[in-house]
Every structure is written in C-alpha cells, then in structure tokens.
Amino acid sequence: MTYITKPKLHHPTLACNAIGFTRRDYEGKISTLCAGCGHDSISAAIIQACWELDIEPHRVAKLSGIGCSSKTPDYFLGQSHGFNTVHGRMPSVLTGANLANRDLLYLGVSGDGDSASIGIGQFVHAIRRGVNMVYVVENNGVYGLTKGQFSATADQGSKSKKGVVNTDSPLDLVGLAMQLGATYVARGFSGDKTQLVPLIKGAIAHKGAAFIDVISPCVAFNNHAGSTKSYEYVREHNEAVNRLDFIDVRAEITVDYAEGEIVDVTQHDGSIVRLRKLSADFNAHDRVGAMNYVHARQAKGEVVTGLLYVDPDAHDLHEHFNTTEVPINRLGVKELSPGIAALEKINAGLR
Amino acid sequence: MTAHRSPLTAHESDLRARIEATNDFVVKFANVNGSGSASANELFARSILRMGVPVSPRNIFPSNIQGLPTWYEVRVSERGWLGRRGGVDLMVAMNPQTWDADLTEIEPGGYLFYDSTRPLPASKFRDDVHVLGMPLTAICNRTYADARQRQLFKNIMYLGALSVLLGIDADEIQRLFAEQYKGKEKLLDSNVRALELGREHAQQHLPPIGLHVRRADNVGDKIFVDGNVAAALGCVYGGATVCAWYPITPSSSLAEAFQKYCMKYRVDPETGRNRFAIVQAEDEIASIGMVVGAGWNGARAFTTTAGPGISLMSEFIGLAYFAEIPVTLIDVQRGGPSTGMPTRTQQSDVLACAYASHGDTKHVLLFPEDPHECFEFAAQALDLADRLQTPVFVLTDLDIGMNQRLTAPFVWDDARDYDRGKVMTAEELEAGKDFGRYKDVDGDGIPYRTYPGTHAERGAYFTRGTSRDPYARYSERGPDYVYNMERLLKKWDTAKSLVPQPHLRGTSGEARDGVIYYGSTSPAMSEAIELLGKDSLVLDTLRVRAFPFPDVVGEFIRRHERVFVVEQNRDGQLRTLLINEFGIDPARLVAILHYDGTPVTARFIAGAIGERVRRAAPTGRVAS
Known part of the structure; x- marks a missing residue:
C-alpha cells in the first residue's frame, strides 16, 4: 500500500502472450513489503502464471484477509477487482463472491496468521464445500505486521527472533486441506519459482478447491538460526516429491521423458499437469498415502513440497448446488420474481 | 360484536358469575412440547377463522424439543384485535407441570377444561372458575392400542369437545382435515373419528358455557x-x-x-x-x-x-x-x-x-x-x-x-423492477465516464460502483476496510478520511426519504400527548388507543417504520408536550435513538416498557399510559 505511482512505461521488446499482454499488464502497485520478503516472490509467480496462461486480468477476483500476505493482492493484477476483507474471513467473502458469479477466477491470498489462527474455521469450511478457487497461504510462521509473534504454523521448538521457544504444536495446513477434501493440494517455497509457477498454473486450471501452502520466509522476523521457516532451513530440508510441468490445452507436448518417470494428469479443462516423480514411493493420486508421507517426513524435520494431491475429476460448490450456468448476478426480475399470478395462488393457500 | 365483561363482574368471585362472550375471548392451551398438540391447536384457530371470525394465536414455547411446557394462546376477536389482550377466559390445561400457574391466569368467571382421568383434590381448583372435566386419557386408552395414537388423538379429541362447547362448526374442522390429509385417506378417517368421539362426549357430558363463536364476515381476503x-x-x-x-x-x-x-x-x-x-x-x-x-x-x-x-x-x-x-x-x-x-x-x-x-x-x-x-x-x-x-x-x-x-394479502406488481442502484456498466466505462468508486458525483452521497469483471481496462478497484480517497486508493490523509465520512453522512440523509415513512394517526395536533411505537407492538397499540379513548384519553400516534427517522418524526415529537414511547425492551432503545438523533430533551419522551418476553398486551399499554396521565393530573381521566 503505497503513495508511489508506478511508471506505466513498457519496454518495446517485452514479450506478449497470446492475448497481447505483457507481464507488466499483470503487475500491480509497487510492493511496500520488506526487501527480500518471500511474499513478493509469490506475487511474481502469480503474475508469471497468469501471463503464461493468457488470463484476462479483469476476469480475476483477488481476495484476501488482513496481514502482510493479505496486502499483496494490491501488488499484482492491477486490472482485477480486489477485496481486502477482514482478518481471517477471506474464505467466506470469496465463497459468496463465487456464488454470485461463477464465471470469474477466484484467487484467495492469505497468511498463516490469517488462515491458521483467526481464520481456521473459515479455511476449513471453504475447503469442505469445494469452492472453486485458488487458495494461497503465504506461510512464514510468524505475525509480521505486528512484529514477530508466533503463528499457529510455527514448529514446536522453533525459536523466535527474540529467542523465545514455541511450545505449541504446529498446525499443518496441507494435511488439513487433504483431510477436508481439497481436490488440489500443493506446497511450494517462495525461493523456488520454477517449482511454484507450475503449481499455481495447475491450481488455476483446477476446477474445485485448490490449496497451495507456500513457505515464504519473513526476512524481518523469522529468518534467523533456530527458525524452521527461514530460507536456509527450508533450502536444507526441502524434499520435493515431484517436479511439475503445466501443459496448456493448446500447447504441444514436445519434451520426452524416460518411461515411468512421469505421470500426466488431465484436468477438467483439458489441461495437463505433468508430474516428474522425484520420489519413487510418492503418489499424488493417493490422498491418504500423501497425508501419511507428508506427516512422516515432517516428523523428521523435512519440508515436503510439490503437488501433493490432485483429483482431476473434482466437483465444485456450483455443481453441488446445481446453480444455473448463467451467473446469478446477471438474473433480473424476469427470472427471479415468480409474478403476481403465483402470489395470488400463494395468498389463496394461506386462507 | 357482543362482548360483555363489565369491570364489576371481573372483581366478583361468585361461582354463579360466568364470563359470557361471543366472538371476543381468549383461549389458552397448556401443553407439553413434543406431544403433537401444535397441529390440533392450529386447527382450532383456523376453524374459527373459517367461520369469518378473526383470531390471533401465539405460541409460547420453550427452547427444547420434548417434555417442557408450551402454550398456545388464541385470541378470538370479531373486531379484529390481533394483539394480546391479557388474561385467559378458557384454559385448556393439559400439562400437570404448569397446572397451578395456569389456574391463576384464568379470569374470574372463566373456564377450566382438563383431563379428568385422574381425580384431583378440590384444593387444585378455584371457586370462581367453571370446571369442565373430560377423561381424555381414559377414552383414548380404551379406543386406541398404539401409544403414539393415544397421545395424538387426545389432542384431536379435546378439539372436538371444544368445538361443541364453543359452537365451532364441525364441518369447518372436517374441511381443514380434508385439506391437510389430501391423499392420505386413512389418516383423514382416523382424525375425523377422534374428533367425533370428542364431540359426542362433550354433547353428552359437558355443560354449556358462556363463550361462543358465531359465524361472521370479518376475515375478508386476509391471509393467515x-x-x-x-x-x-x-x-x-x-x-x-x-x-x-x-x-x-x-x-x-x-x-x-x-x-x-x-x-x-x-x-x-x-x-x-x-x-x-x-x-x-x-x-x-x-x-x-x-x-x-x-x-x-x-x-x-x-x-x-x-x-x-x-x-x-x-x-x-x-x-x-x-x-x-x-x-x-x-x-x-x-x-x-x-x-x-x-x-x-x-x-x-x-x-x-x-x-x-x-x-x-x-x-x-x-x-x-x-x-x-x-x-x-x-x-x-x-x-x-x-x-x-x-x-x-x-x-x-x-x-x-x-x-x-x-x-393483508401479499402484494406485488409485475411492472416492478429491481432497483440495482448506481452500477457503472461496461458501456459507460468504455465511453470514458469518470469512475471514482468513493466519489460523490450526484450530490446525494451515493457513489457509483462496478461489478468485478465488467471491463478489461477500466473500472477495477481495490475494496478495503481501510480509509481511501475518492478513487479507492489507500489513504490515511485526514482530508480524504473526512471527505469520506462526511459523504457517508450525506448518504444517510438521502436514506431518510427512501425508507418507509412513518404512519401517523390521530387528531392533527389537538392532542396534548403523543405515542410513538413500532414493529410487533402495533396491534396491541391500536387496541390500547381505543381503550384509552373510551376513557376520553386521546392521543396522537406515530408508528416508526424505519431508521434513519424522517424529519416528520422529530416534528411529531416537537408538536406534543409529551410523547410516550412504547417498546418491548428494558432500556427504551428506540427512545435513546430518538433522543440521540434529534437532540431532544429526554424528559419529553416517556418510556412505556414491556419486556418479560411475552408479547405486549393492549391492557398493559392502556394501563401504563393511563397511570402516567393520572399521576400527572390527579383530577384527570382514568384508563381501564
């Protein structure tokens, strides 16, 4: 949130995507987050993913709660409507917005304080309902905007900048999301853009509740020795279970892989998520297996990243509700009012 | 309309005195919740309605599913008074748990209907109340083998008995059954049979009472x-x-x-x-x-x-x-x-x-x-x-x-369209119309908005709970904040003319005192005004229908020396709003408050206002 106006100059050689937009067209205001903040890398990954997918920026609705992470929607997709709601309540607002107009792409951005503490209830229930959305938690284990208190995802035994040791058990958002029925669950690391961009693209193409937990170190308050959410710690303990290539419906598949190394997952819109297995005993179609795998590795201090679970035939809330194809915010009195004749019948039935 | 209850009779405790009233009385059913009484009681109310006599029933029920006391109070009023009157003329006492309290609620000269299967000592009754005992449990037990049926048809049986006592047309009840059990003939037959059993017993064993329903034509096209x-x-x-x-x-x-x-x-x-x-x-x-x-x-x-x-x-x-x-x-x-x-x-x-x-x-x-x-x-x-x-x-x-x-029946006009307010369209944005999400361009404090996804390059904005400038850009600048807050106040002023306007009734300013009330107090208030009027106590009334208060509300208060504000809460919350919004001397607004959880009655309002008036002018008139 800034007073500085960003120059609108475009470099003439900037590459355009299929709908004629440069990456610049997907940017927002200048970030006011700290230099080196993981969240800015996530914003950049979102910009990259939307640009590569040729998404019209105005067809995206970006929603957030309160906190450093929730400020970021101002820093990307400047031509999209954005809604910085109240603390921990983005999921309900996103759900309502989604019900009103099923034709837009709903991007929810939240943090670990916003989603795992004050907003855990809404996180849980939005996932349960299968709201068609991309839900990104920028997870740094700490309350940045209020200067360094532990959040609910901070690991037990991890140390704050002031030297306090966290004694509470951590809340595991990917484990929860899988248990609650999210149909696309991933974990990324803000320091690994090549992994993160395809994860976001896959989530955008997914029809259903897509959740990405992105470990995103807080350079100001949680990047020190003893932290388990620092750049150094995550780099050392990152166990990527797969590498993702997102293949657009229209793109030609040209890369060759050795047999047995790859798994293609065709999503609802025909796009393909191509997984290159890095761990032989991990299967992203096995929800319970994935939960066990993640928790087993977590117990050893590892941070499992990659696409953890995907159900390509997922259903979303609109399908559950059997709502009209026409977004309901476009319906008028003609479609909505039963009319006088029906009312007279109703009146007659109440006599 | 032949309601007769002189105040004198009401104070007598003479067994021979009995309440005589046609189309103007109160029946209260005391039941146990979960016993299936609700549908029988509703049938009772509806059958009287079908005879063209207005009724207003009220459920008084516990926060519970089964086993606790519940009441259904039916006001029968040919005049069409739909508020609670207060007092009970006929108590249908089906709940032993609440017997004592139920008994005390009956007006002197009133009636008590109860299940007489188990004999009760004389101390359980009142001298000034007429007792109608019917062995409902005994009749049901010998008629039905199934426990649930015994319970459910007990309710229908007392309905049958009451129809005889009060003169409710049994055909109307049967028609209601027929509507309710359309296509379920078995259920229909068994209900009709239970009703008949109740009627037969009443005809043979119960004495006539002084309360009667007489066919009228006062329901009109109203709906229930x-x-x-x-x-x-x-x-x-x-x-x-x-x-x-x-x-x-x-x-x-x-x-x-x-x-x-x-x-x-x-x-x-x-x-x-x-x-x-x-x-x-x-x-x-x-x-x-x-x-x-x-x-x-x-x-x-x-x-x-x-x-x-x-x-x-x-x-x-x-x-x-x-x-x-x-x-x-x-x-x-x-x-x-x-x-x-x-x-x-x-x-x-x-x-x-x-x-x-x-x-x-x-x-x-x-x-x-x-x-x-x-x-x-x-x-x-x-x-x-x-x-x-x-x-x-x-x-x-x-x-x-x-x-x-x-x-009154629901009204709709097919020519009515929805007012979607100020929404800027893609065409307007395309044409280059200036869009400031929080900018007052029409002078009414209401800005324009856009729906997400409207236009590829224009009209997007960031919605937030933090302060912003007229173009929705984050701002903590004092002037931006004040502009916005002042605009919201202007919008508030605009709202005054858009909300439902108050309803005024009365003497166009001759009355010294006024009354302000709102919401569910309305039917009891109307009746209270008539009760007070009988006592030559005339008041102007204003029914507030919305907040913000249109100016006419303030004028009404200023026109009267004293204004009673009738509410169903402890603290006089609307009165506080009136004082706060109009800057009125609190002494001019007299709170009349009823907040025990039951709907306010006409008697309460008339009594409370009457008392205030008497207190202010000892030689003055007295309310009933």
Whole structure:
C-alpha cells in the first residue's frame, strides 16, 4: 500500500502472450513489503502464471484477509477487482463472491496468521464445500505486521527472533486441506519459482478447491538460526516429491521423458499437469498415502513440497448446488420474481 | 360484536358469575412440547377463522424439543384485535407441570377444561372458575392400542369437545382435515373419528358455557401466515439469489421457507438448474461474510439471524458500511442479552443494529408491524441495500416471525423492477465516464460502483476496510478520511426519504400527548388507543417504520408536550435513538416498557399510559 505511482512505461521488446499482454499488464502497485520478503516472490509467480496462461486480468477476483500476505493482492493484477476483507474471513467473502458469479477466477491470498489462527474455521469450511478457487497461504510462521509473534504454523521448538521457544504444536495446513477434501493440494517455497509457477498454473486450471501452502520466509522476523521457516532451513530440508510441468490445452507436448518417470494428469479443462516423480514411493493420486508421507517426513524435520494431491475429476460448490450456468448476478426480475399470478395462488393457500 | 365483561363482574368471585362472550375471548392451551398438540391447536384457530371470525394465536414455547411446557394462546376477536389482550377466559390445561400457574391466569368467571382421568383434590381448583372435566386419557386408552395414537388423538379429541362447547362448526374442522390429509385417506378417517368421539362426549357430558363463536364476515381476503414465511417470500420476490445463514431461534424457519419457495419458484424450467444458492454456513460470521462477498459481486444476498448472530456479525457490518457493500440482514429478535430467552420475544436489538460495529457507524433499520410488512420490507430492503450500498436490517421479532397472524394479502406488481442502484456498466466505462468508486458525483452521497469483471481496462478497484480517497486508493490523509465520512453522512440523509415513512394517526395536533411505537407492538397499540379513548384519553400516534427517522418524526415529537414511547425492551432503545438523533430533551419522551418476553398486551399499554396521565393530573381521566 503505497503513495508511489508506478511508471506505466513498457519496454518495446517485452514479450506478449497470446492475448497481447505483457507481464507488466499483470503487475500491480509497487510492493511496500520488506526487501527480500518471500511474499513478493509469490506475487511474481502469480503474475508469471497468469501471463503464461493468457488470463484476462479483469476476469480475476483477488481476495484476501488482513496481514502482510493479505496486502499483496494490491501488488499484482492491477486490472482485477480486489477485496481486502477482514482478518481471517477471506474464505467466506470469496465463497459468496463465487456464488454470485461463477464465471470469474477466484484467487484467495492469505497468511498463516490469517488462515491458521483467526481464520481456521473459515479455511476449513471453504475447503469442505469445494469452492472453486485458488487458495494461497503465504506461510512464514510468524505475525509480521505486528512484529514477530508466533503463528499457529510455527514448529514446536522453533525459536523466535527474540529467542523465545514455541511450545505449541504446529498446525499443518496441507494435511488439513487433504483431510477436508481439497481436490488440489500443493506446497511450494517462495525461493523456488520454477517449482511454484507450475503449481499455481495447475491450481488455476483446477476446477474445485485448490490449496497451495507456500513457505515464504519473513526476512524481518523469522529468518534467523533456530527458525524452521527461514530460507536456509527450508533450502536444507526441502524434499520435493515431484517436479511439475503445466501443459496448456493448446500447447504441444514436445519434451520426452524416460518411461515411468512421469505421470500426466488431465484436468477438467483439458489441461495437463505433468508430474516428474522425484520420489519413487510418492503418489499424488493417493490422498491418504500423501497425508501419511507428508506427516512422516515432517516428523523428521523435512519440508515436503510439490503437488501433493490432485483429483482431476473434482466437483465444485456450483455443481453441488446445481446453480444455473448463467451467473446469478446477471438474473433480473424476469427470472427471479415468480409474478403476481403465483402470489395470488400463494395468498389463496394461506386462507 | 357482543362482548360483555363489565369491570364489576371481573372483581366478583361468585361461582354463579360466568364470563359470557361471543366472538371476543381468549383461549389458552397448556401443553407439553413434543406431544403433537401444535397441529390440533392450529386447527382450532383456523376453524374459527373459517367461520369469518378473526383470531390471533401465539405460541409460547420453550427452547427444547420434548417434555417442557408450551402454550398456545388464541385470541378470538370479531373486531379484529390481533394483539394480546391479557388474561385467559378458557384454559385448556393439559400439562400437570404448569397446572397451578395456569389456574391463576384464568379470569374470574372463566373456564377450566382438563383431563379428568385422574381425580384431583378440590384444593387444585378455584371457586370462581367453571370446571369442565373430560377423561381424555381414559377414552383414548380404551379406543386406541398404539401409544403414539393415544397421545395424538387426545389432542384431536379435546378439539372436538371444544368445538361443541364453543359452537365451532364441525364441518369447518372436517374441511381443514380434508385439506391437510389430501391423499392420505386413512389418516383423514382416523382424525375425523377422534374428533367425533370428542364431540359426542362433550354433547353428552359437558355443560354449556358462556363463550361462543358465531359465524361472521370479518376475515375478508386476509391471509393467515407467520412473519418468517412472509419475509422469506419477500426475499424471493425481491430477487435475493444468495442466502447464507446459521441456524438460530427464532429465525431458522425463515431460511427454511426461503429454501422451500426457491425450490418451487426458482428452478429454471428449461434446464432444471437453480437460480439461487443457499448456504448453511459454519457460523454467523461466515454467513455475513458470504453475503458481503455476493453483494460485492452484484448478487442480491441476505442473511437471517437473531441477536447473538448480530453480535458475531458486527465486524463485517462495519466493513460493509465503510466499504459500501449492499447487505440485507433480517433479525428476528428474541429476548436478550446473551443467550437470554431464545424462545421469547423482545425488541431489544435496536441499538445493537443501529450502531453495529466499531467506529462511527449508522445503519438503516426497517420495522415491519406484521407479516404483510415482513414481505414488503424484505423485498424493499434488497432494493434499499443496492440503492444505498450499505447494510439494511429488517428488524422483526419472534412474535411476528413465528406466530401465524391474520394479515393483508401479499402484494406485488409485475411492472416492478429491481432497483440495482448506481452500477457503472461496461458501456459507460468504455465511453470514458469518470469512475471514482468513493466519489460523490450526484450530490446525494451515493457513489457509483462496478461489478468485478465488467471491463478489461477500466473500472477495477481495490475494496478495503481501510480509509481511501475518492478513487479507492489507500489513504490515511485526514482530508480524504473526512471527505469520506462526511459523504457517508450525506448518504444517510438521502436514506431518510427512501425508507418507509412513518404512519401517523390521530387528531392533527389537538392532542396534548403523543405515542410513538413500532414493529410487533402495533396491534396491541391500536387496541390500547381505543381503550384509552373510551376513557376520553386521546392521543396522537406515530408508528416508526424505519431508521434513519424522517424529519416528520422529530416534528411529531416537537408538536406534543409529551410523547410516550412504547417498546418491548428494558432500556427504551428506540427512545435513546430518538433522543440521540434529534437532540431532544429526554424528559419529553416517556418510556412505556414491556419486556418479560411475552408479547405486549393492549391492557398493559392502556394501563401504563393511563397511570402516567393520572399521576400527572390527579383530577384527570382514568384508563381501564
């Protein structure tokens, strides 16, 4: 949130995507987050993913709660409507917005304080309902905007900048999301853009509740020795279970892989998520297996990243509700009012 | 109209005296909840209605599913008084748990109907009450083998007996049965049989009483419906497409009725797809959050709740006020504070709604008086919310919401279109029209908004609960903040002419005293005015129908020396609002308060106002 106006100059050689937009067209205001903040890398990954997918920026609705992470929607997709709601309540607002107009792409951005503490209830229930959305938690284990208190995802035994040791058990958002029925669950690391961009693209193409937990170190308050959410710690303990290539419906598949190394997952819109297995005993179609795998590795201090679970035939809330194809915010009195004749019948039935 | 109850008779405790009244009395049923009495009692009320005599029944029920006391009080009034009168002329005492209290409620000269299967000592009765004993349990036990049937048909049997005692046309009850059990002939036959058993017993064993129903023609085209159903239907007609709610007494039946009507009237006949979305949310916070999201994205959305829900929703209400998002809330008020009395009525959320949320906020409130206005105001609230881009509350209460009430039929005009307020279209944006989301361009304080996804390059903005400049850019500059807050006040002024205007009744200024009231107090108030008038005590009345108060409310107060403000809460919440908004000397507004959880009665109002007048002028007139 800034007073500085960003120059609108475009470099003439900037590459355009299929709908004629440069990456610049997907940017927002200048970030006011700290230099080196993981969240800015996530914003950049979102910009990259939307640009590569040729998404019209105005067809995206970006929603957030309160906190450093929730400020970021101002820093990307400047031509999209954005809604910085109240603390921990983005999921309900996103759900309502989604019900009103099923034709837009709903991007929810939240943090670990916003989603795992004050907003855990809404996180849980939005996932349960299968709201068609991309839900990104920028997870740094700490309350940045209020200067360094532990959040609910901070690991037990991890140390704050002031030297306090966290004694509470951590809340595991990917484990929860899988248990609650999210149909696309991933974990990324803000320091690994090549992994993160395809994860976001896959989530955008997914029809259903897509959740990405992105470990995103807080350079100001949680990047020190003893932290388990620092750049150094995550780099050392990152166990990527797969590498993702997102293949657009229209793109030609040209890369060759050795047999047995790859798994293609065709999503609802025909796009393909191509997984290159890095761990032989991990299967992203096995929800319970994935939960066990993640928790087993977590117990050893590892941070499992990659696409953890995907159900390509997922259903979303609109399908559950059997709502009209026409977004309901476009319906008028003609479609909505039963009319006088029906009312007279109703009146007659109440006599 | 042949109601005769002189005050003298009422004070006599002479067994020979008995209440004689035709088409003007009160019957109260004391039951155990979960015993199936509700449908029999409703049949009783409906059968009298079918005879053209107005009735107003009230459920007085516990927050419980089975085993606790519940009452059903039916006021029969050919004159059409629909408020509670106070007192009971005939008590149908079916609940031993509440026997003693029920007995004391009966007016002297009144009647007690009870199950006489088990003999009761004389000390259990009153000398001045006529006793009608019928061995209901014994008759049922020898007639039915099944335990549930024994219980259920006991209710129908007393209905049969009462129809004989009061002269209710049995054919009307049979017709109601036929409507209720259409296609279920077996059930129909068994109910008719139980009714007949009750009638036969009464004809053979019970003495005639002084209360009678006589066929009349005073119901007209009125309908009999509760306010929750009415408001739900108002939301259907008013174009609500998104409903998010969390179960809470006494509002749950509103959301359920909305669902029912949507299933019937809102399914696209060609595709079979729904033109609505209803979410039973995880709590009230999520409910209002979904409504905010849907409203922001251009759908008409509402939630329905009660006091505890309003407390939980407060943060979001402030967001919707400040970020200017249309939201409709229907608050079916119950007894507070805290969990309070969940199944009793009150008007005690007025202040909590009027100024909900932190910071400087004010919200539009609508006060329907009956189901007819519940329908109308629910539909209108959706228009007002869009027009004003703000939360609009419909404040009903349990008395209106959960009791079937005789009310004017619902009205709709097929030429009516929804007022979607100031929404800038893609064409206007394309044509280069200046868009400042929080800019007052029309001088009415209401800015333009855009729906997400409208235009590729123009009209996008960032919605937030933080302060901003007229172009929706984050700003903590003092002048930007003040501009915005002042504009919101201007919008508030605009609202005064858009909300339902007050109803005035009376002497065009001759009366020294006035009365202000609102919502469910209305029927009792009308009757109280007549009672006071009989005593030559004349008052002008003003029924407030909305907040912000139009100027005429302030003029009404200034025109009268003293204004009684009648409310169903402890603290005189509307009175506080009046004092606060008009800067009026509190001494001029006299609070008349009834807040024990039961609906206010005409007798209470007339008595309380009469007493004040007597106190002020000892030589003055006396109310009944």
